[in-house]
Amino acid sequence: MRIVPQPVIKLIPYHDMVLNRLSVRPFVDLLASFHNVLIISxxxxxxxILYSEWHDAHSVVKYTDIDYRVFSDAARFILHPGPENxxxxILGAALGVGDPYTxxxxxxxxxxxLLLLPxxxxxxxFGKYLFAGCDILAGILIYKLLVSTVLPSVRKPSSDNSSPSSIIRQASLLTSIHLLNPLVFSISTRGSSESVLALFVLLTLYCALxxxxxLAALALGLSTHWKIYxxxxxxxxxxVIGSERGMGKGWKGWLRSVVNWRTVKFGLISAASFVGLNVLMYLIWGYPFLYESYLYHLHRRDHRHNFSPYFYLIYLTYPFPGDSIPELSFWRQVIRSPLTSxxxxxxxxxxxxxxxxxxxxHLTFTWFVQTFVFVxxxxxxxxxxxxWYTLFLxxxxxQLKMTARWAAIYTAVWFGAQALWLSEAYKLEFIGEHVFFGLWVRGLVYMVAHTWVLAGVMNAYLG
Structure with a gap:
């Protein structure tokens, strides 16, 4: 029996015959121009955003994310200080500003x-337009990285796809994966601030590449201040910095590549950026900033259902009002501690x-793997x-060597695990059924499925 090899996915555009059969050629040609992608996005x-204003005024179920109202209220508290606000x-008292943590x-x-003061x-x-603008800027950075660094590095000079026009076309199509991603534009237009962090992370990656x-160290400090991960x-x-000048032999050579003046300088600058912003925020808003932004998360116990299978243990041991929680042994306290996870x-x-x-x-791949595992x-x-990790896709x-068949399988598993979990979460959230255990089991399925997808992507890159 002769085994026919599967076609390997290289770079867009590929398998033109498939595109023609699916009658999507005009749409692909439209997105092959980055100018068109920007206008459409x-x-x-x-x-x-305009629709969100109309929808919120006419519907009980709001389009706008509840967090957006929290952000807006915090901005209002800064602008309008009072006896309890x-x-x-020290600097805050001198400036006469309010406390967003009110x-x-x-x-x-x-x-x-502060960004949402307008x-x-x-x-x-205004904040929604700001977040949407960060989406667009992130897309521009992705496009620039594709044109200047990523695509030229994976193209053979003799290939037809290495021409400037081909690279620009491919970069436009790839950038549209981010800018026209429904999850991306729906989250920013609903008023989530994730796009700001995405822009900071991409700026860090751009400077590093x-x-x-x-500049990368400064941007990393800013990104970490915005959200710690x-x-x-x-x-x-x-x-990467340590390996640019070569590595010596053995563990001593590796250690010298990691600990040298250039790596120490990068660490000091990024730490100074992070610490400097925190000190400034503390001087203005004091302990409430330190507690709400950092200390709170050390003992946070979020019992609400989410994809993480950890939630069920937290739910079972969460001290609801009126409940009598027995004293736990030391090891059980260790297991339920947020620090253990x-x-x-x-x-x-x-x-x-x-x-x-x-x-x-390998820096983009490394960040993708790190973030995927972290999530x-x-x-x-x-x-x-x-x-956080689809941003790098x-x-x-x-740079992935993957058959079209396996790409479809991994995509289906990635979405399918989420759909399986969401179908059970719907019963809990909207119907009120007691399905916590079933939801936990599906959370385990989500973890295994997404881990398998990550392993497939790693194999496609390293293989």
Whole structure:
């Protein structure tokens, strides 16, 4: 029996015959121009934001994310200080500003509330336009990276696809994967701030791939201040910086590549950027900033259902009002501690950075793996977290060697695991059925399925 090899997915455009059969050629040609992609992406977001205002005014179920109202309220508290709403830092008292943490459940950097101050001055939807604009800027960075770094590095000089016009066409199509992703534009137009973080992370990656390490360190510090998880990328950056001048033999050579003046400089600058922003925020808003942004998450026990299988243990041991919780043994307290779940998460995500982060060429792949692992093993996981690693897909796809069949299978499993979980979550959230155990089991299926997908992507890159 002769085995016929499957076609290998290289770079867009590929298998023109399939595109013609599916009659999608005009659509592909439209997206082959980055100018067209930008126009379509921008108009789409403007229309959705305008629609959100109409929808919210006429429907009980709001289009706008509840977090957007939290952000807007925090901005309002900064602008309108009062007897019970004063910044508690030394500089804050001198500036006479309010405290964004007066708004309960606001547990973000004050920079987010500052960005949304025009919600009070200009229009309540200003923040949505800002977040949508960050989407567009992130798309521009993706396009620039594809044209300048990613696509030229994977193309053979003699190939027809290595011509400038071909690279531009491919970059436009790949960038549309991000800009026209329904999850991306729906989240930003609903008022989630994830797009701001995505822009900071991409800016860090752009500077790193361009070997502008001082700017990369500053951007990494800013990203980590905005949300703590990007600190994991620092390990891969240090590995790349250390390997640029070669590695010696043995463990001593490896150690010298990791610990030298250039890597120490990068670490100091990124730490100074992170610490400097935190000190400034503390001087203005005092202890509430420190507690709500950082200390709260050390003992946070989120019992609400989410993709993470950790939620069920938290739910079973959560001290609801009126419940009598028996005293737990030391080891049971260790198991239920939020810090315990960090151990496999940190070992895998930081370990991935050490193993794969040894070359600039592999940096995008390394960040993708680190982030994917971080999300899978995080104590809390919602759909927005998937954006943290799908952000890198347009940059990673050209470097994958995968058959069309397996690409379809991995995509189906990735979406299918989520659909399986959501079907059970619907029973709990909207019908009120007691399906916590079933939801936990489906959370385990989600973890196994997404881990399998990650393994497939890694094999397609490394194989």
């Amino acid at each position: 921008t108009l789409l977001r403007i229309i959705l 004063k910044a508690q830092g 708004r309960q459940t606001y547990r973000y950097t004050p920079l987010l509330a 919600n009070e001055w200009i229009h309540i939807s 361009e070997r502008k390490w001082t 990007p600190f994991i990328y620092g390990v891969a950056c240090i590995g 960090f151990l496999p998460q940190m070992i895998l995500s930081l370990g991935g950075g050490l193993v794969f982060g040894r070359s600039k060429r 899978i093993f995080n104590r809390v996981c919602t759909s927005q977290y998937f954006l 347009p940059l990673l796809i050209p």
